[in-house]
Amino acid sequence: MLLAHEQRMGEPVDVSADGENRHASARGGAMAALLAKPLAAFFRRRLGPGNEAEIEDLVQDVFLRTADQLNLAEEEHARAYVFRVAASVWIDRHRRRQARQADQHVSFDPDRHDTADRDLVRQLDARETLRAATLALADLPERTRAIFILRRIEGLAVREVAARLGLSTSAVEKHMVRALEHILTQTRAWR
Amino acid sequence: MSDRMPGDLDGLTPEQAAARLLLETDEADPVQAARLDAWLDQDPAHRQAWLDAQDVWASFDAADAHRPLDLPRRRARALRAGRSSVPWMAAAACVAAALALGLVLTPWRRATEAPAAVQRVVYEAAGQQRLLDLPDGSKAVLGAGGALDLAYGGNERRARLAHGRAYFDVAHDGSRPFVVEAGGRLITVLGTRFDVASDAEGLSVTLLEGSVRVTASGGDPVVLRPGQALVVAQGRTQVRQADEAATERWRETRVVFDDKPLSEVIVEMNRYAVLQLVIDDPQVAALRITGQFRVGDNARFARGLVRLYPLRAVPDGPARLKLVGVRSGRSLSSPDGPGAKR
Numbered sequence: 442m443l444l445a446h447e448q449r450m451g452e453p454v455d456v457s458a459d460g461e462n463r464h465a466s467a468r469g470g471a472m473a474a475l476l477a478k479p480l481a482a483f484f485r486r487r488l489g490p491g492n493e494a495e496i497e498d499l500v501q502d503v504f505l506r507t508a509d510q511l512n513l514a515e516e517e518h519a520r521a522y523v524f525r526v527a528a529s530v531w532i533d534r535h536r537r538r539q540a541r542q543a544d545q546h547v548s549f550d551p552d553r554h555d556t557a558d559r560d561l562v563r564q565l566d567a568r569e570t571l572r573a574a575t576l577a578l579a580d581l582p583e584r585t586r587a588i589f590i591l592r593r594i595e596g597l598a599v600r601e602v603a604a605r606l607g608l609s610t611s612a613v614e615k616h617m618v619r620a621l622e623h624i625l626t627q628t629r630a631w632r
Numbered sequence: 633m634s635d636r637m638p639g640d641l642d643g644l645t646p647e648q649a650a651a652r653l654l655l656e657t658d659e660a661d662p663v664q665a666a667r668l669d670a671w672l673d674q675d676p677a678h679r680q681a682w683l684d685a686q687d688v689w690a691s692f693d694a695a696d697a698h699r700p701l702d703l704p705r706r707r708a709r710a711l712r713a714g715r716s717s718v719p720w721m722a723a724a725a726c727v728a729a730a731l732a733l734g735l736v737l738t739p740w741r742r743a744t745e746a747p748a749a750v751q752r753v754v755y756e757a758a759g760q761q762r763l764l765d766l767p768d769g770s771k772a773v774l775g776a777g778g779a780l781d782l783a784y785g786g787n788e789r790r791a792r793l794a795h796g797r798a799y800f801d802v803a804h805d806g807s808r809p810f811v812v813e814a815g816g817r818l819i820t821v822l823g824t825r826f827d828v829a830s831d832a833e834g835l836s837v838t839l840l841e842g843s844v845r846v847t848a849s850g851g852d853p854v855v856l857r858p859g860q861a862l863v864v865a866q867g868r869t870q871v872r873q874a875d876e877a878a879t880e881r882w883r884e885t886r887v888v889f890d891d892k893p894l895s896e897v898i899v900e901m902n903r904y905a906v907l908q909l910v911i912d913d914p915q916v917a918a919l920r921i922t923g924q925f926r927v928g929d930n931a932r933f934a935r936g937l938v939r940l941y942p943l944r945a946v947p948d949g950p951a952r953l954k955l956v957g958v959r960s961g962r963s964l965s966s967p968d969g970p971g972a973k974r
Contacts, residue, residue, distance in 0.1 A: 482665060483659055483665075487683070501944060501945065504947050506931060508953040524658075586704060593692050614656075625684065
């Protein structure tokens with residue numbers, strides 16, 4: 442992307458004042474406003490407070506990525522979709538930061554957030570985390586392990602896993618909880 | 633889904649509770665989000681455990697490159713209902729597989745019945761590639777020598793790529809999946825951008841954005857993530873990291889503007905993409921733009937704009953993105969900011 446010529450705008454403009462929104466626009470705007478707050482909360486939950494500028498950028502990124510898919514007529518669907526994208530925006534940010542190894546400099550202020558060891562955890566290479574998680578996965582019963590793998594790595598839906606293994610969806614969900622509990626407990630010990 | 637809540641968290645370790653919350657909380661649901669926040673605020677150890685859980689969960693994104701997972705993954709994929717090998721078990725496995733595949737295989741069956749196609753269009757690109765405006769608002773670029781055969785019905789939008797190469801930017805329609813038939817595979821999408829090349833040698837499907845599911849008759853469906861390519865060559869199917877640059881080389885992907893107003897620029901950019909950029913502020917419309925741009929990805933273009941200009945992009949109806957001056961955009965995610973009081 443090259444924008445060789447950059448023109449300065451004078452004062453920032455407040456478009457909402459000119460009132461020439463079309464019908465769809467008004468609806469779209471309302472939807473955006475409705476989603477903006479919970480989306481900001483989604484990122485604040487992960488970043489901690491005091492990072493409002495970055496939170497705003499992340500919300501903007503979600504809007505950019507969802508714009509062409511967002512079906513505003515189906516609010517429930519739109520909401521779920523937007524949050525799926527928010528999750529991937531978060532993961533991408535995480536990856537980018539890890540690549541730059543800049544995480545500990547920018548992201549958290551231990552004094553303010555009172556979680557000094559969060560930085561330590563964050564510094565762990567994602568690969569190390571995966572290695573530890575894989576080890577933990579190995580001592581699960583085969584079926585539980587397989588369910589976790591099918592769901593989390595192979596990307597099957599809960600009902601697809603259930604159909605494949607002849608289980609109820611709630612049984613699959615219970616296996617998932619058991620697997621993740623075990624992995625988290627084990628990797629915690631390892632850390 | 634939204635009425636479901638994680639079970640009682642009392643008596644669980646932070647890790648156990650975090651596992652449940654991660655798997656069972658729908659953060660899009662305000663009630664569930666509030667409950668999660670309450671738990672996180674209760675104890676720094678809770679927040680820590682939950683953030684760790686997020687990291688662990690995310691770490692599996694790199695599973696493809698982690699060899700120690702290869703064997704457990706193969707075994708997991710081979711696992712079917714019942715482990716003993718009595719004959720009815722095989723049948724059960726088939727039923728299970730059929731259930732798992734039912735959704736995606738339906739189009740095959742429908743294709744052989746009399747299709748109630750509302751609309752049929754055949755496109756051919758004889759000498760050179762063509763930019764196509766499909767009837768549903770989707771965009772396609774058809775490579776030179778290619779042929780694309782559309783059959784749009786009430787339940788499905790089907791496009792058959794008889795031969796050649798095509799790029800698709802699909803308009804979202806949750807009730808009518810867009811299905812591309814190429815090289816003996818079905819590629820099912822809701823709304824996304826991807827590239828398909830099909831010839832006598834094989835097939836390649838490259839996903840640029842969104843998600844698609846590729847199904848061979850009788851095979852397991854393969855779900856592609858953005859940046860992945862499914863390649864069929866000499867009867868073998870492989871999923872690998874896509875060479876996106878190579879995917880774009882064949883089609884016209886650049887336009888050049890020399891000191892043009894943004895309003896003109898977006899008209900040109902909008903020709904190539906489902907996502908339409910709109911402006912209703914004369915000052916935004918008058919911004920002068922110079923440079924070379926990649927077409928077909930308006931979200932990316934908008935992302936570049938908001939980095940360089942005092943602009944924000946705001947969803948504005950289905951597949952519409954409005955470019956607004958920065959002050960009104962600011963109110964979007966800082967509810968306490970001055971812009972919030974309208």
